[in-house]
Amino acid sequence: MESSFHNDVEHQNSNPHFEALLEPLLQTRPWAMLCAVLGLFVSGLMVIFALVLILGMSGALLAGSMFQEPFSGGIAVVMGIVYxxxxxxxxxxxxWLYRFAKSIRMADKTRETSDIIDALKYQKSFWKFIGICVLIYLGFVIISLVFVAIAAFISA
Structure with missing residues (x-):
């Protein structure tokens, strides 16, 4: 009887559906982690650059000696804020990619379905953001094409 119980517990921990679901996610994890680390690095550089631009130009504006033209330093500060x-x-x-990769690692360790669900939630957030960015980009492309068409029509 004891060995039958032990086999049932082993069978629950090695669910073939769970393993089939986890395997492709485990193969995706290193790439997601690489993209996450590089993306966070680039975002960090953007923030550092922005702070240097804001603080440097603010100091130069306060000193008043660097810029002869009006608003030249102010535009740099605004650009720094945008950055x-x-x-x-x-x-x-x-x-979100980093959290996805961490959740996959946790699912590999714990063999809990809830960890895979967490990973997929982070992946959903990532792709939702990317989709919104693509729609915004396409909107700008369409608006630009309309302005180009209007300019071509007016100049003809």
Missing amino acids: LIFGVVFALPPY
Whole structure:
């Protein structure tokens, strides 16, 4: 009787459906981690660049000696703020990829379905963000094409 119980417990821990689901995710994990680390690195560089630009140009504006033209330093500060916003916003997808990879590692260790569900939630957030960015990009492309067509029509 004891060995039958032991075999049932082993069978539960080695569910073939769970293993089939986990295997492709485990193969994806290193690539997701690589993209996450590189994305967080680039986002960090953007934030550092933005802070240097904001602080450097703010100091130069306060000193008043670097810029002869009006607003030249102010535009740099605004660009720094825009870079800061983009650096923070674009840190989200790599963060979700990082959490995806960590959840897959945890699922491999614990063999819990809830860890795979967490990983897939992070993956969903990543792809939702990418989809929204693609739609925004396509909107800008369409608007640009309309302006080019109008400009071509007016100049003809």
